Amino acid sequence: MKIIRFLLLALNGIAVIQLLLTYCTYCFSPHTIWYFEFIALGYPVYLVINIGFIVFWLFTKQKRHALISFIFIALGYNTLFSFIQFGTTKKPTKDTDSFTLITYNVDAFNCKGWKNRPKVQKDVFTYLQQEQADIICFQEFHYDTKESFRLLDSIIKNFNMQHKAMYHFHSIPRRYFYGNIILSRFEIVNQGIFEFQKKGNSGVWADIVIEHDTVRIFNVHLESYRLTPHNISTIEDGVHSQKHHVKEYSSITKKMRNAIKNRYVQTEELIAFFAQTPYKIFLCGDFNAPPYSNTYRNLKKASHTKDAFLSAGHGIGGTLHWNLPSIRLDYVLYPKQWKAVEYRSKKQNLSGHYPISVKICRN
CATH class of the missing domain: 1.10.287 (Helix Hairpins)
Structure with missing residues (x-):
């Protein structure tokens, strides 16, 4: 004993x-x-x-x-409460002027194979109909004029989102593009893009007028781990064949090391850009880093923002869709002069990430 x-x-x-x-x-x-x-x-x-x-x-x-x-x-109570919140979702009063912001890494609508992209886009559209967002930030967005259902066209037509800012990482003129996009009911008076080390990750920003106040929305996609489906399956299973076990985990570790180091550089680039920003910042997107990371902490500090999940979330805040306990990699950070009154993350099998929907109003 x-x-x-x-x-x-x-x-x-x-x-x-x-x-x-x-x-x-x-x-x-x-x-x-x-x-x-x-x-x-x-x-x-x-x-x-x-x-x-x-x-x-x-x-x-x-x-x-x-x-x-x-x-x-x-x-590590700070780490614990960045992972799970025990409060209840706050409800705005009827006379509160608020708007809803969604951030969603849609993985090019490719989670069920390229042949099913139109079906996945329709399901995402159904989700958006339920949320009735005023601003949408998509990462890894895919648009193809040859497909039977085009989410972008449907959003503009049905949600009256006539204002957009886009970054095309890949594109074929008048046919196809892949990248990040901000869609808004509110007027966009200025916009721009930035590339991180030209590695395929990117960001797009837009100056948006909300109730006579101009704010800058950042939609970013920071360095990912670039794991293949086989890598992910290996991590989820925990055990691989003896022949390839060491080699497989060595490859995964190398990819993660490179991603973590690259994200540090990207974070420093973003922080330098924040210093030149004349407006209050909303920072949204896929950070590919947990809330107890150096990336998250430094971006939140430099942008002078609050975390919508910490303010209005409840339960486990994981946004990564896989077969292990979920990790929070996606965020909506907002200015301290505003407040988050609702936070929702719908668990659905439409992407490797879950969407975040946040209702925000003035303090």
């Missing part, structure tokens, strides 16, 4: 070390020490394991051992 108890305590110790390594992402730049953010991606799993240890020890004679995981979870 003593050996079993020792082994359980050792495993519990490893679990709390994983929590501590996650917390280190707040202290070290990924430019110099990248692996803390890599380890932090597993935080939801570490949290579940440590909660399991707490429950286990409470049903033994050594109940005091439950304090081990409890104390270390409590030490």
Whole structure:
């Protein structure tokens, strides 16, 4: 029994070390020490394991051992509450002037194969009809005039979104484009684009007049891990064939290291751009980084914004669609002079990401 108890305590110790390594992402730049953010991606799993240890020890004679995981979870309360919120969705009063903003990485509508793109676009359109957004920020948007259903045309026609700002990463004139797009019911008085290191990631911004006030909306897609479906399947399964096991995980680790380092550079580029921005900032999009990362923390600080999930969200805020505990990679950050009164993220199998819909009004 003593050996079993020792082994359980050792495993519990490893679990709390994983929590501590996650917390280190707040202290070290990924430019110099990248692996803390890599380890932090597993935080939801570490949290579940440590909660399991707490429950286990409470049903033994050594109940005091439950304090081990409890104390270390409590030490990272900022990390915990960036992952899960226990409040309820706020409701605006009837006389509140508000608008709804959606951010959605639609993965080029390709999650079910290119032949099903029109069907996926129709399902996304149904979702948008339910939300009745005033501003939509799409990442990895796909448009093809040859397809039977074109989401962009339907949005403009049915939602009266006549104003748009677009970045075409790939395009064929008068036929096809792929990139980021902002659609708005409100007037866009200025717009621009920026490319990050010309690596395929990009951002688009638009100065939008909302109730006589001009704000700048940033729609960004930061460096992704560029994982293949096979990579993702390997991570989800946890075990691969012995022949390719080491090689496969080495490839995944290398991709993640490169993504984390590249995102640091992209974050610095964005921060420099924020300094030249004359208006209050709304920062939306797919950061490809969790809320306990250096990327998230620095962007939120430099843009002088608040996180809509922390203000109005509830439950687990994961936006990544896969077969492991979800991670929050997509965000709506808004100026401190405004407030988020509703936050929704619909779990649907239309992309590798879930959409975020936020209702925002003035303080």
